[in-house]
Amino acid sequence: MSRFLMKSHCIFPTESPEQTTMFYKEKMGFEIVSYMDAAEPHICLYRDHTEIILTRTNGQTAIPNRHLYGYGYDGYFITENQDQLQEEFIQAGVTIIRKLKRTDYNNREFVAEDIDGRWIAFGIKSKSG
Numbered sequence: 001m002s003r004f005l006m007k008s009h010c011i012f013p014t015e016s017p018e019q020t021t022m023f024y025k026e027k028m029g030f031e032i033v034s035y036m037d038a039a040e041p042h043i044c045l046y047r048d049h050t051e052i053i054l055t056r057t058n059g060q061t062a063i064p065n066r067h068l069y070g071y072g073y074d075g076y077f078i079t080e081n082q083d084q085l086q087e088e089f090i091q092a093g094v095t096i097i098r099k100l101k102r103t104d105y106n107n108r109e110f111v112a113e114d115i116d117g118r119w120i121a122f123g124i125k126s127k128s129g
Contacts, residue, residue, distance in 0.1 A: 009051040010075040013062045014116050017043050017054045023115035024052065027092045050077055064117050073111065074118035085122055086110045102126055 014020040017036070021043050024030040030045040030052065045052040052075070065072035079085055082100050089112055090096060097119055098111040109123020 007049070007051075009053055011053045011055060012074070012114075012116070012118060013055050013057045013060075015057050015059070015062065017041075017056055020054055020115055021045065027094045028089065028112075028114075029092075062116055062118075064119060066119060067117075073121045075120040077120065077122050078124050079122050080124055082108060082110055082122055082124070086112075 012020070021032055021034075024045045025032055028047070030047045033044045033046070035042050035044065041056060043054040045054065065074050086096065086100050095113040096110060097113050098109075100108065100110040102108050103123075106126045107121075107123045108126050109121045111119050111121045113119055
């Protein structure tokens, strides 16, 4: 069977792409590539095999999913090194909303909050039940 889907990227609208970019660079260790002069201005943030694309909201407030719908993360990144990553984020001053634990849907994950109030989970499906 052919595999058609290879990767996915989060697209985060933000009121201040430059401020959000600095948060992800300084606090979460992402590399930056700016395309703010492109026809559709955006900034790409890279870390390991992940990418976040920041776009402008043109003055509108970006509203996290939990405020719009009552629950839900705004991004989910698969990682096998949650302990180390959580500690790195804590040391950098990132707000940890939910500390590392096994969820009721059998993922081992933690949740961090970004500068725009988005909740982003970092986890993976647990190997044992």
